[in-house]
Amino acid sequence: MIVKRLQDLIGTDADVPAENGNWVSRRFLLRKDGMGFSFHDTTIKAGTETYIHYANHLEAVYCVAGNGEIEDLETGKIHKxxxxxxxxxxxxxxxxxxxxxxxxxxxxxxxPPLTGREVHDENGVYPLIEDDDEATSAA
Structure with missing residues (x-):
């Protein structure tokens, strides 16, 4: 059984801020946890805009507080x-x-689950890191 608390992640290497300050992601579960997915608590800062293209990953997101929007650049549709x-x-x-x-x-x-060391590249993509050793060397 895995039990983690948000307050225990803050200030550790599981507390990952965007280089541009637009968001911060607290990584509860990563590939090394063996669950087959990764699980994150992410704060998107008010008034920011981030271009993202997860070419190597599928992502599901559930908003539990705040507001914003997502624009699908394939269709132009904006969802509140x-x-x-x-x-x-x-x-x-x-x-x-x-x-x-x-x-x-x-x-x-x-x-697939993130290793925790991925960084968005210039195209908004997270690389597909094949092993945890590679993730460590990429940090």
């Missing part, structure tokens, strides 16, 4: 996000994630 909204990037959609008037708190699941 608020507490109780879920979206799933089941087609590797390129998208813009925008924080609204207040921070959004999002619960995120990735498949």
């Amino acid at each position: 996000i608020s507490d109780g909204t879920m979206y799933a990037l089941n087609g590797h959609e390129r998208h813009l994630l925008r924080g609204g008037s207040e921070d959004m708190r999002m619960i995120c699941v990735f498949n």
